[in-house]
Amino acid sequence: MEEEIEPKQGRDRPVSCERCGAPFTCTLGGPCWCGQEEFRLPLTTEGGPADCLCPSCLRDYAAELKAKGLGPG
Numbered sequence: 001m002e003e004e005i006e007p008k009q010g011r012d013r014p015v016s017c018e019r020c021g022a023p024f025t026c027t028l029g030g031p032c033w034c035g036q037e038e039f040r041l042p043l044t045t046e047g048g049p050a051d052c053l054c055p056s057c058l059r060d061y062a063a064e065l066k067a068k069g070l071g072p073g
Contacts, residue, residue: 011027013027019061022056034052
């Protein structure tokens with residue numbers, strides 16, 4: 001049986017954006033760039049992203065939801 005290893009808090013996690021594939025860093029449990037954004041994941045909508053989005057795609061996705069009357073603001 002394979003042991004699941006949990007990331008340590010505040011550690012950078014290299015990821016690829018689920019929408020565009022751009023590489024960026026997500027800081028789990030610590031100060032991350034997304035903490036300063038109006039919208040944060042999870043943006044719980046049917047068919048929404050399952051993982052982090054890059055800054056550009058998060059802002060684009062947030063604008064799409066806002067235009068539909070979903071999410072904050």
